Amino acid sequence: MWADTLLILFIxxxxxxxxxxxxxxxxxxTEKYQKLKSEVERQSKRLExxxxxxxxxxxxxxxxxxxxxEEKLKQNNRDLSLVKMKSMFAIGFAFTALLSMFNNIFDGRxxxxxxxxxxxxIQGLSHRNLPGDDYYxxxxxxxxxxxxxxxxxxxxKLLGFAPSRTASKQGGIFGAPPQAYK
Amino acid sequence: xxxxxxxxxxxxxxxATNLKQPALESVWVRAFKSESEWPxxxxxxxxxxxxxxxxxxAVGVLWGxxxxxxxxxxxxxxxxxxxxxxxxxxxxxxxxxEEYGGAWELTKEGFMTSFAGFLVTWIIFYTGLHxxxxxxxx
Numbered sequence: 194m195w196a197d198t199l200l201i202l203f204i205x206x207x208x209x210x211x212x213x214x215x216x217x218x219x220x221x222x223t224e225k226y227q228k229l230k231s232e233v234e235r236q237s238k239r240l241e242x243x244x245x246x247x248x249x250x251x252x253x254x255x256x257x258x259x260x261x262x263e264e265k266l267k268q269n270n271r272d273l274s275l276v277k278m279k280s281m282f283a284i285g286f287a288f289t290a291l292l293s294m295f296n297n298i299f300d301g302r303x304x305x306x307x308x309x310x311x312x313x314x315i316q317g318l319s320h321r322n323l324p325g326d327d328y329y330x331x332x333x334x335x336x337x338x339x340x341x342x343x344x345x346x347x348x349x350k351l352l353g354f355a356p357s358r359t360a361s362k363q364g365g366i367f368g369a370p371p372q373a374y375k
Numbered sequence: 376x377x378x379x380x381x382x383x384x385x386x387x388x389x390x391a392t393n394l395k396q397p398a399l400e401s402v403w404v405r406a407f408k409s410e411s412e413w414p415x416x417x418x419x420x421x422x423x424x425x426x427x428x429x430x431x432x433a434v435g436v437l438w439g440x441x442x443x444x445x446x447x448x449x450x451x452x453x454x455x456x457x458x459x460x461x462x463x464x465x466x467x468x469x470x471x472x473e474e475y476g477g478a479w480e481l482t483k484e485g486f487m488t489s490f491a492g493f494l495v496t497w498i499i500f501y502t503g504l505h506x507x508x509x510x511x512x513x
Contacts, residue, residue, distance in 0.1 A: 195503040306506035308444045342491035
């Protein structure tokens, strides 16, 4: 069982690296993405600085200026997510296929023993396709998701591909609406 | 990497501070030194983020070795993780938490990733060291 556990850890490290590698090939290294990313970061920082400098004492003109900048930032964020979207879809499909392949390989196999009893709505995932009703048994998919959650984000951060906090706060890299300034 | 460039940019634009202190020590040195200066907020948040990841893995290994089990272990992880990071920020580095958007912002920085890392290491160590008995019963 432990060999399976370690194998899943290895698989998720490999898929995280492969995913980032493919995204780098298709997105991160393109000039358009780099230009848009630096533009979004620059704008986000400027916007944050401006908001910090003026605080609550905003007059109408400044407010309008900030709103205009926010609009610009939103547009750039939208463009950025569009650039990412196509390749993300391609990678998503490839990884879904890969995941279903691993799912078949580990089908019905207990890959780990959980040191806690998962709450009922997680049991469907942690005990997926496993025989018996010992909910301490862990399925492939649960461990894989956990591994991916931790490894993927850390890899992105290590390689410098994660969006900066300012950009995420100001509008989100995927074009989420900007937060209202407190 | 990108953090270094940010520091240079920040130092470059901060002329007045530059005259007093020509260059800041590396992030590593400042992270382990009490009451360091953090002109770039992102740098400090990065330190918190990586400290959390390390803490998550360390606690996961420890809980797996002991072994601690059940909901209590999860709760204890959350308390240890949030507590140590909060103490590090307020008592060791003595940063103004309001500058970072309040204590909550500092507490949640990288928490989910750290939690996932903790679960993975905890499960792996627990499975490797303490699960054989259960398998024999089956």
